[in-house]
Amino acid sequence: PPSPVSVPTPAAPRAAPLPVVPAVSIPIGKDKTERIKGVQKAMVKSMTEANSVPLFGYCDEIDVTKLVMLRESAKALTAATGMKFSYMPFIIKATSMALHQFPILNASVDKECENITYLASHNIGIAMDTIEGLIVPNVKNVQSLSVYEIAAELNRLHIVGLEGKLSTADMTGGTFSLSNIGAIGGTYAKPVVLPPQVAIGALGKFQVLPRYDEEGNVKKTHIMNVSWSADHRVIEGATMARFSNVWKAYLENPATMTIYLR
Numbered sequence: 550p551p552s553p554v555s556v557p558t559p560a561a562p563r564a565a566p567l568p569v570v571p572a573v574s575i576p577i578g579k580d581k582t583e584r585i586k587g588v589q590k591a592m593v594k595s596m597t598e599a600n601s602v603p604l605f606g607y608c609d610e611i612d613v614t615k616l617v618m619l620r621e622s623a624k625a626l627t628a629a630t631g632m633k634f635s636y637m638p639f640i641i642k643a644t645s646m647a648l649h650q651f652p653i654l655n656a657s658v659d660k661e662c663e664n665i666t667y668l669a670s671h672n673i674g675i676a677m678d679t680i681e682g683l684i685v686p687n688v689k690n691v692q693s694l695s696v697y698e699i700a701a702e703l704n705r706l707h708i709v710g711l712e713g714k715l716s717t718a719d720m721t722g723g724t725f726s727l728s729n730i731g732a733i734g735g736t737y738a739k740p741v742v743l744p745p746q747v748a749i750g751a752l753g754k755f756q757v758l759p760r761y762d763e764e765g766n767v768k769k770t771h772i773m774n775v776s777w778s779a780d781h782r783v784i785e786g787a788t789m790a791r792f793s794n795v796w797k798a799y800l801e802n803p804a805t806m807t808i809y810l811r
């Protein structure tokens with residue numbers, strides 16, 4: 550019989566290299582159900598209430614190069630006090646100064662959204678990340694505080710907040726909020742307005758990025774992004790945008806803040 554033709558067996562296709570799977574370190578145990586309580590329970594209530602508010606979102610980027618330099622000087626000047634001097638005191642003050650021109654953003658609405666109250670004090674709430682969860686104490690009367698006084702109060706709130714010992718007064722009466730999520734990371738966010746307030750801003754992380762100057766040259770620039778959310782039942786998008794432009798102008802050229810500072 551004719552000898553069988555030997556057909557070469559095709560080479561097995563070469564397997565693609567497997568992705569490196571890190572050793573699983575998650576302990577596989579039993580499912581666990583916990584009661585939601587304390588700060589987390591308060592968040593369930595406030596966020597459920599907040600969810601009924603239609604939000605308008607507005608984002609922009611801020612050139613904070615001059616602010617970074619100013620803050621370095623402020624930090625050096627106050628180093629002997631042992632106080633932390635971050636960007637927040639300047640950002641909080643700029644917020645209050647811009648609110649002077651847009652009082653509708655420092656306001657509260659009632660549950661049915663039938664009345665809006667323009668609030669005299671600028672009590673700026675600061676979202677704080679603690680072991681217990683999210684808390685939002687506020688710096689009272691920012692309109693009449695210096696940047697230094699804001700820094701001191703922010704330090705106090707942060708220290709007492711981390712100890713879980715904030716008073717009811719510290720935690721109530723906020724009229725506008727800021728969330729410095731950029732301290733953890735990220736650029737843009739989608740913050741949720743805390744009723745009865747009507748607006749909130751989330752700050753992204755400070756980054757060094759290339760940008761063009763007026764002559765078209767690339768320059769090293771410090772950039773921070775901001776994401777605003779506003780209660781669209783009472784706040785128009787144009788109002789939020791105009792407010793943001795004023796706030797941005799103060800932060801991009803902090804000298805203008807010192808001119809108008811009270």
Ligand code: CAO
Pocket residue numbers: 634635636637675676677678679683703707728729730731732733752753754755756
């Ligand atoms: N980008 C880059 N660096 C930042 C930054 C940012 N957006 N914000 C703060 N930093 C820097 C500070 O300047 C400081 O630097 P130095 O060590 O050089 O002084 C350092 O990070 C630590 O700052 P801080 O976080 O202790 O202080 P802060 O005043 O800037 O912020 C607080 C205080 C309480 C707002 C912040 O610690 C915090 O908890 N952020 C999280 C807020 C949050 O969880 N938001 C989400 C709410 S919705 O769930």
